[in-house]
Amino acid sequence: MTQQTINIKGMTCGHCEGRVTAELLKIVGVTSVVASAEKATAVIETSSDIAPDLVASAVREAGYSVNK
Numbered sequence: 001m002t003q004q005t006i007n008i009k010g011m012t013c014g015h016c017e018g019r020v021t022a023e024l025l026k027i028v029g030v031t032s033v034v035a036s037a038e039k040a041t042a043v044i045e046t047s048s049d050i051a052p053d054l055v056a057s058a059v060r061e062a063g064y065s066v067n068k
Contacts, residue, residue: 030045
């Protein structure tokens, strides 16, 4: 298992966390997501390496952007 922390711009509430979590869980290989609006992050656990562009795309699909 691999763990990544992603900085996300625009999350402000629990609903935002849910949208980000739902989109990230659609990625094959993502096994868990803990999104935090307070910290403006999402911690993802994966069973294999996931391309950063795929993660950024899922965050954008949820309506937010990734801070590098």
